[in-house]
Amino acid sequence: MFDNLSDRLTGVFDRLRGRGSLNEQDVREAMREVRIALLEADVALPVARDFINRVTEKAVGQQVLKSVTPGQQVVKIVNDELVAMLGGDAEGAGEAEPLHLDARPPVVIMMVGLQGSGKTTSTAKIARLLKDKQGKKPMMASLDVNRPAAQEQLKVLGEQAGVATLPIVPGQQPVDIARRALESAKLQAVDVLLLDTAGRLHVDEALMAEMKAVASVSAPTEVLLVVDSLTGQDAVNVAQSFSDEVPLTGVVLTRMDGDARGGAALSMRAVTGKPIKFAGTGEKLDAIEPFHPRRVADRILGMGDVVSLVEKAASVVDKEEADKLAERMMKGQFDMNDLRTQLGQMQKMGGLGMLAGMMPGMKKAKQAMAASGMDDKVLVHMDAIIGSMTRKERANPALMNAKRKKRVAAGSGTSVQEVNKLLKMHQEMGRAMKQIRKMGGLKGLGALFGGGGGMPGGGKGGGIPGLPGGAGGQVPPDLQNLLNKK
Numbered sequence: 001m002f003d004n005l006s007d008r009l010t011g012v013f014d015r016l017r018g019r020g021s022l023n024e025q026d027v028r029e030a031m032r033e034v035r036i037a038l039l040e041a042d043v044a045l046p047v048a049r050d051f052i053n054r055v056t057e058k059a060v061g062q063q064v065l066k067s068v069t070p071g072q073q074v075v076k077i078v079n080d081e082l083v084a085m086l087g088g089d090a091e092g093a094g095e096a097e098p099l100h101l102d103a104r105p106p107v108v109i110m111m112v113g114l115q116g117s118g119k120t121t122s123t124a125k126i127a128r129l130l131k132d133k134q135g136k137k138p139m140m141a142s143l144d145v146n147r148p149a150a151q152e153q154l155k156v157l158g159e160q161a162g163v164a165t166l167p168i169v170p171g172q173q174p175v176d177i178a179r180r181a182l183e184s185a186k187l188q189a190v191d192v193l194l195l196d197t198a199g200r201l202h203v204d205e206a207l208m209a210e211m212k213a214v215a216s217v218s219a220p221t222e223v224l225l226v227v228d229s230l231t232g233q234d235a236v237n238v239a240q241s242f243s244d245e246v247p248l249t250g251v252v253l254t255r256m257d258g259d260a261r262g263g264a265a266l267s268m269r270a271v272t273g274k275p276i277k278f279a280g281t282g283e284k285l286d287a288i289e290p291f292h293p294r295r296v297a298d299r300i301l302g303m304g305d306v307v308s309l310v311e312k313a314a315s316v317v318d319k320e321e322a323d324k325l326a327e328r329m330m331k332g333q334f335d336m337n338d339l340r341t342q343l344g345q346m347q348k349m350g351g352l353g354m355l356a357g358m359m360p361g362m363k364k365a366k367q368a369m370a371a372s373g374m375d376d377k378v379l380v381h382m383d384a385i386i387g388s389m390t391r392k393e394r395a396n397p398a399l400m401n402a403k404r405k406k407r408v409a410a411g412s413g414t415s416v417q418e419v420n421k422l423l424k425m426h427q428e429m430g431r432a433m434k435q436i437r438k439m440g441g442l443k444g445l446g447a448l449f450g451g452g453g454g455m456p457g458g459g460k461g462g463g464i465p466g467l468p469g470g471a472g473g474q475v476p477p478d479l480q481n482l483l484n485k486k
Helices: 003-017 025-039 045-059 071-087 121-134 149-160 172-185 205-218 232-243 263-272 293-300 308-314 319-330 336-348 351-357 364-373 377-387 393-394 402-412 416-440 440-451 477-485
Strands: 107-113 138-141 192-196 222-228 252-256 276-280 288-290
Touching: 003 025, 003 045, 003 293, 025 045, 025 071, 025 192, 025 336, 045 071, 045 263, 071 252, 071 263, 071 276, 071 293, 107 121, 107 232, 121 138, 121 192, 121 222, 121 252, 121 276, 121 288, 138 172, 172 192, 172 205, 205 232, 232 364, 252 263, 263 276, 263 351, 276 393, 336 377, 336 393, 364 477, 377 416, 393 402, 402 416
Parallel strands: 107 192, 107 222, 138 192, 222 252, 252 276
Antiparallel strands: 276 288
8 A cells, every 4th residue: 555655755755865965945846746746646635735834844944954864854754744644643653543442331333434335344354353352242233224135244244253243133224223233232241332334325315314313322432434445535525424424433444455545544534533543454354454643654655664564473473383483493394384384474464565565674675576577476386386295295305306396396387497496495494594503593693694694595596486586686685584584
């Protein structure tokens, strides 16, 4: 997300950082480019104009122009203002706005939005998040009696998420369903009740009347508006229409993983005055995350998002399994099964592009990966190669002779050259582990990677199939380190 805007802003600020001094004209010219970049990202015109005015006013001050690093000072100002635009507080904390769940249970969360915005799926995602991350007992109820099979859809999603759903009573109307859901939630000692209301193709009086009637019966603590970020400026207009009629408490932006512009996210807080609480980043039920303004601003400016990367790793990597893997590697027992486990964990974390985008200083590396035609299919191909090996071959890659390599290549739909590169990668990782053992175990990692030691998979003939470095190039150290260590 925000790829187009991030590319434009990175170019502008690289030029600013490259200058030893700045004058007011330099700043104003840079801000003019930033304004164009925001408008091209589909940011609302009033929002873009106010943002540029605030940044320019601070950036042309003497404190910046006479600073030792004026370019860095301007970037900091832009970063702080981006945080504020995205919903950070006055102190610039930029943390995610949590759901308010300290009311008397069952706490009611009412989900509203247009048809097709991803409302039902988002309801299930939030319910699962509350159950898995906060230890709550949620229940879901579908109030959508207009869309065919809408109630059945929520029931299926509930089964997948392990969350209870209100039994369906054919012919019952939304207000009556809301009353029954409340009674059922109280009887079952439910902590949070999520009401998935009906959507429409456009905002109309009937829709708003239904929303108000349900709200009066259920007295929701949270009213979350679900909008599709891919609709850009239309998403902002929808949010404005709803905020005028319904007492919204927050926004859920869906399909953020497919929105290269990001204008909806940048405009939403300024237009509605309500915080973005969640961002949907995929179709799976775990593909939703709290919206952290400061982390998002850092990613837009190419500064990475290490905190989110660590949190994502902690959520997908089994600690016991990781400890066993580390112990095997230290004993020189790292085989193809272990490598396959690491590749699977990388895929769970979002793939190569996602990881590179969340690491500081990796923006250009990510662009180079895209330019070379490399994508997450690389991981799939490697997994297919390992999957085409026999158990004995995975446990002992030294068995792989020319005949076996041809068989594995045919079975995985790859080439013998790709099989050789994967085997070479495994060998170099094994050699690296031997070096680490000689240097005192894991304590020697810093010396190995910082003192000129070759990166596993890097150098001539090594590397990962499809990655820079596999044909004599050099994989960026941070990325190579991540690839080899998880």
